[in-house]
């Protein structure tokens with residue numbers, strides 16, 4: 290039995306009506322799934338279907354309207370040290386050096402400077418930013434900044450990583466390089482990750498499974514297990530002949546949902 | 551560049567010295583540079599010029615610091631509390647539009663010929679650019695950055711010191727630069743309206759006795775106070791905001 294790291298039990302999220310006349314918006318509902326230790330699962334779905342909402346509930350920043358989210362068997366009610374998230378925006382603080390940015394989570398948690406330093410330095414080295422530890426964010430390229438954001442996410446040593454379209458602002462080549470970095474890091478560290486993307490090939494190349502969501506109210510309509518070996522190597526996985534059929538599958542799944550609306 | 555500025559200064563001094571005589575402008579309208587210099591030396595010896603300058607500078611600095619602290623604190627409070635800003639915004643707007651120097655006579659009535667009315671005008675005049683800039687900076691912070699900090703379990707105090715405070719510094723310093731020049735105006739108006747000390751007093755004294763050179767000297771001293779204050783702020787700003795793009799010192 291592998292350990293369950295992240296679990297959604299019949300979770301729904303409803304937002305109050307924006308205007309007096311409006312109805313309550315159900316963003317997502319009937320979310321019922323689990324991630325085992327070390328699993329990487331992607332979520333794809335039309336924009337506005339509630340992918341970010343789902344991740345926010347996982348991080349404990351926004352409570353679920355009904356149902357429960359568990360991380361390591363503990364019910365998530367507020368931000369906790371088991372989870373860390375990463376967004377499309379790098380959210381690096383311009384007045385902090387790259388190293389200081391990577392350390393911010395540890396700093397907030399009260400880890401001493403002496404203990405922080407080896408952690409951030411070794412992560413930055415592994416994210417190929419060893420020569421840029423004392424640079425400021427504006428001195429780095431978009432891809433490097435996003436690698437720094439990844440290092441910041443990993444620095445707090447979370448059990449689960451929640452990634453919300455982290456590479457969608459990058460150009461195609463940079464993106465592939467970062468996917469490779471992420472795949473390798475996840476493989477080496479054995480971290481569990483829930484990865485939101487709208488890039489079908491990205492989802493396939495990086496994950497063990499892909500969950501497909503419907504239009505709002507977002508539900509999980511399909512789970513596709515990606516049967517391609519060597520998950521820590523997305524670059525090679527992309528070249529697999531199985532990718533084409535998976536993409537076709539996902540395309541038809543997303544098209545069906547568009548036709549319904 | 552430097553040489554150009556210096557050359558221009560020499561040309562300016564020459565024009566000042568001989569220009570009025572050549573164009574027939576009498577010395578009581580524009581006294582030549584040498585006369586202003588002599589007047590400066592005379593005022594040093596006989597009119598306690600340095601004492602008056604120190605009084606004015608003291609009021610400027612105190613008013614500036616108090617206005618800066620008040621502007622920052624109120625800016626943060628309003629920036630963090632949309633409700634407070636909503637309730638107070640009409641009053642703040644009215645007070646911001648009101649010409650602050652017009653309060654000088656009122657403050658003199660209240661506090662007499664003391665340093666307080668002058669400091670108060672400076673506080674009032676410094677307060678607004680600082681407050682508005684800090685408020686705007688707090689508002690402009692990406693809420694996702696705050697969420698990131700909260701995801702690391704940051705306390706309210708940590709969010710303030712690690713995010714809101716540093717994020718507000720660039721606009722804060724921009725506000726201080728504006729405030730530095732305004733602070734001098736505030737104090738001088740206070741002194742002109744009611745006082746028997748300070749450069750503003752020397753201005754009215756010079757005017758009353760028809761001593762144009764004295765007025766010139768006083769204006770120059772006021773400008774020097776303004777320049778020193780502005781320069782000090784720029785110096786501190788360059789140290790504090792060394793991380794700003796385009797302000798990095800070459801390694």
Ligand SMILES: Nc1ncnc2c1ncn2[C@@H]1O[C@H](COP(=O)(O)OP(=O)(O)O)[C@@H](O)[C@H]1O
Nearest residue numbers: 304314316335336337338339340341342343505
């Ligand atoms: N704070 C909120 N208040 C009201 N509605 C919201 C809020 N956040 C998200 N929504 C709505 O919930 C739906 C899902 O949003 P989101 O999770 O951002 O979608 P996705 O990330 O899949 O593009 C959207 O229709 C959005 O309008």
Ligand SMILES: [Mg+2]
Nearest residue numbers: 340341342453
């Ligand atoms: Mg989203």
